[in-house]
Amino acid sequence: MNTVVLKVDPANPEPDVIRRAADVIRAGGLVAFPTETVYGLGANALSTDAVSGIFTAKGRPATNPLIVHISGMVRNHPQVPQTHTVPDVSEVLNVASAWPATAARLAARFWPGPLTLVVPKRDNVPDIVTAGGQTVAVRCPNHPVARALIRAAGTPLAAPSANRSTELSPTRAEHVLKSLNGRIDLLLDGGPCSGGLESTVVDVTAEFPRVLRPGLITVPMLEEVCGRVEFGTASGGIARAPGQMVKHYSPRTPLVLADDADAEHQRLREGGFRVISLGHDLIYAYKSISGDPEEYAADLYAVLHELDSGQYDRIVIEMPPDTPEWAAVRDRLTRAAAHE
Ligand code: AMP
Ligand code: MG
Secondary structure, three states, X not given: OOOEEEEOOOOOOOHHHHHHHHHHHHOOOOEEEOOOOOOEEEEEOOOHHHHHHHHHHHOOOOOOOOEEEOOOEEOOEOOEOOOOEEOOHHXXXXXXXXXXXXXXXXXXXXXXXXXXXXXXXXXXXXXXXXXXXXXXEEEOOOOHHHHHHHHHHOOOEEOOEOOOOOEOOOOOHHHHHHHHOOOOXXXXXXXXXXXXXXXXXXXXXXXXXXXXXXXXOOHHHHHHHHOOOEEOOOOOOOOOOHHHOOOOOEOOOOEEEEOOHHHHHHHHHHOOOOEEEEOOOHHHHHHOOOOOHHHHHHHHHHHHHHHHOOOOOEEEEEOOOOOHHHHHHHHHHHHHHOOO
């Protein structure tokens, strides 16, 4: 398969480019596109055949359910600018059989944005999307290209990250090509993703919202909206969600996490390894960014992609502090460093 790459303006996507991509989706094909978290690999969420293409291209185990992306409607409201996007509940109810009050509150606060809500699924959502479970994960992304594509395709998009299973997530178009060139129909190159980490996943089917995967929307941010928040694993008959697999988001070069990067670096060097290490401030120096968790998240995968293509036997990273705002970064680093 030849993968077509089209440049797209991330702020004002060109209608003819979006139309071409939407045609591919409607024909049952696969389109990689930028979102505010990472690049997604999209297919028509309501077609078993189209979605099975995602699993083949990624080499993804069928036990891993996918997130369904909706576009959000542009509504006119006297208090908000004309372009403000308000997710319309009717769009959610295309794929969900219920919309719990907690979901409505969280969506009102964080959509469009990097928050995925797990709700009871509607019958029209194929089993392949939900790994056979009775719940569906839904998100309204905050990226003009993603939303324009979903709207033009006229269908929700199932879209995991646009990379081979267990590998590093892509935050740049070149990362997608490195992993999936020749395996997907089309790549929309909209430049770097601003968020850089996958969405926070919250199950709202039980009494209290349950965080299944930490992300850019932090626990304190969730608590502010709904008070008590729990942590746990997926319900609704879903075995094990992808972000919950121990080894995930991994570079090919083994990654070692350390409390003291310098000491670990020294130890590995003496063992004869070619090592590159990033201390808690070194990783910032490397990219000239500050100690801000959001900036760190935005650059983390790009740094790992870059180091992974260097001639190293080991990558050492100093663990950031164990505080809520670093939870998502620590989660991804831990999985990236896991062996299986
Ligand atoms: P990704 O591969 O990055 O798109 O990640 C998908 C994430 O969505 C996983 O980490 C799961 O936690 C979550 N997920 C998708 N569908 C469901 C579902 N029905 N129930 C629970 N979690 C889900
Ligand atoms: Mg992924």
